[in-house]
Amino acid sequence: MKKTILVACGAGIATSTVVCNRVENLLKDNGIQAEVVQCKISEVASRQDGADLIVSTTILPTTYQIPAEIATAYITGIGMDKLDQKILDHLKN
Amino acid sequence: MPLAQFLKDELIKLDVSCDSRYDVFDLMYEEAFKRGYVSESFLPKIKEREETFPTGLNLDKYSIAIPHTDPECVFEQFIGVITLKEPVLFQLMDDKSKEVEVKVILMLGLNEPHSQLAILQKIMQIVQDEETYEKILAAKNCKEIHQLFNKLETA
Numbered sequence: 684m685k686k687t688i689l690v691a692c693g694a695g696i697a698t699s700t701v702v703c704n705r706v707e708n709l710l711k712d713n714g715i716q717a718e719v720v721q722c723k724i725s726e727v728a729s730r731q732d733g734a735d736l737i738v739s740t741t742i743l744p745t746t747y748q749i750p751a752e753i754a755t756a757y758i759t760g761i762g763m764d765k766l767d768q769k770i771l772d773h774l775k776n
Numbered sequence: 777m778p779l780a781q782f783l784k785d786e787l788i789k790l791d792v793s794c795d796s797r798y799d800v801f802d803l804m805y806e807e808a809f810k811r812g813y814v815s816e817s818f819l820p821k822i823k824e825r826e827e828t829f830p831t832g833l834n835l836d837k838y839s840i841a842i843p844h845t846d847p848e849c850v851f852e853q854f855i856g857v858i859t860l861k862e863p864v865l866f867q868l869m870d871d872k873s874k875e876v877e878v879k880v881i882l883m884l885g886l887n888e889p890h891s892q893l894a895i896l897q898k899i900m901q902i903v904q905d906e907e908t909y910e911k912i913l914a915a916k917n918c919k920e921i922h923q924l925f926n927k928l929e930t931a
Contacts, residue, residue, distance in 0.1 A: 693829025697844050697884055698869075701896045724829065741829040742872050755870040759833050760904040 686717040686774050687734040690754075691724040691741070698740040698758055705757045706738055709767055715774055736773045779855070779898045780925040785918045786811065787856040787883070797864050797878075798823060801843065804856050804883050811852075813885060818849040832866030832876050833903060839876035840903050841866040844884035855899070856883035857921050859913055880912050898928055 690706055692699035703721045710717050722730060724741050731737070737751035740758060750773050756762040786807045794800045805819040822845040832841045863877035882899060886892060902908050908924065915921050 693825055693831075694844060694846055696847055696886060697842065697896060697899075700893055701900050704893055704897070741869055744828075753870045755833065755868075758869070758900055758903065759835055760900075761836065 686715070686736070688717055688719050688736045688738060688770075688774075689727055689730055689734050690719055690721050691727050691737060691739045693724060693741045702738060702740055702754050702757045705763075706770065709770060710774075713771060715771075717774065736770065738770065778926075778929050779895060780922055780929060782853055782855040782895070783857070783918075783922055783925060784811075784813075784854050787813075787854050787885075788918045788921050789856075789858045790915055790917065790921070791859055791861055793861050794858075794864055797826065797841070797843075797866055800858055800860075800864060800881055800883075801826070804858065808854065808856070808885065813850070813852040813854055815849045815851065818845065821845040821849050826866075830867035830869055830872055832868045832878060834868055834874075834876050835904065835906070835909075837906060838880075838909055839866070839878050840909065841878045841881045842884055842899070842903065843881065844886065847887035850885045850887040852885075853887055854883075854885040856881075856885065857912065858883065859915065880909060902928065 690699050690703045699721050703719050707719050724739055727737055731747050731749050738754045740754050743751055752769055756766040801822050808814045822843055825845045826843055831843050858881040860879045863879045865875040866878045868874045911924055
């Protein structure tokens with residue numbers, strides 16, 4: 684089944700735009716069919732139904748029913764490969 | 777739109793003294809508001825946003841902050857560049873409980889970022905490159921910042 688990934692940041696503008704692109708490329712390179720949705724972290728709680736994973740550049744203000752990864756690595760460039768792998772692992776199941 | 781076109785001389789503040797991140801926001805807002813680049817709500821919004829979702833980034837050898845807020849507050853887009861004599865504290869984007877000392881701040885006044893992936897990627901490239909960081913910190917005038925940004929464009 685096609686997966687849905689929510690990519691969030693504080694304002695839903697700057698850092699999530701960069702992370703969205705990175706995640707889309709990651710999925711493409713690994714042949715994973717998934718929809719990547721960009722949003723504000725405040726919208727995540729109401730949008731998590733039907734989604735499979737949250738990738739957030741900012742702190743998570745609450746806990747969610749679906750897995751979440753903090754993606755600051757894509758902004759700082761430190762630990763990107765590790766994060767790639769974590770995201771892929773989440774989507775394997 | 778080339779990266780350097782987002783630079784505005786009045787929003788490049790080099791080697792300035794600020795006591796806190798709030799001072800930095802006040803300084804930039806004052807310049808941006810009087811020129812009509814931002815709305816009055818920009819200042820409270822950017823402070824509130826920084827409180828709730830901080831923008832400090834810790835690179836291996838240095839830290840940088842990229843404060844920004846809702847696109848509705850920005851009428852004319854800009855990238856503000858601030859370098860400080862003495863660092864101020866910013867909380868980390870991914871961990872509010874940690875504060876880092878920041879001497880270089882890139883304030884992002886963007887209002888259509890979904891179509892600005894290339895610009896944002898360039899900004900992140902600046903954030904990630906230690907050599908560029910050192911050059912920004914060492915810059916003596918706006919011209920040097922312009923040159924630096926222009927160079928990144930062609931790199």
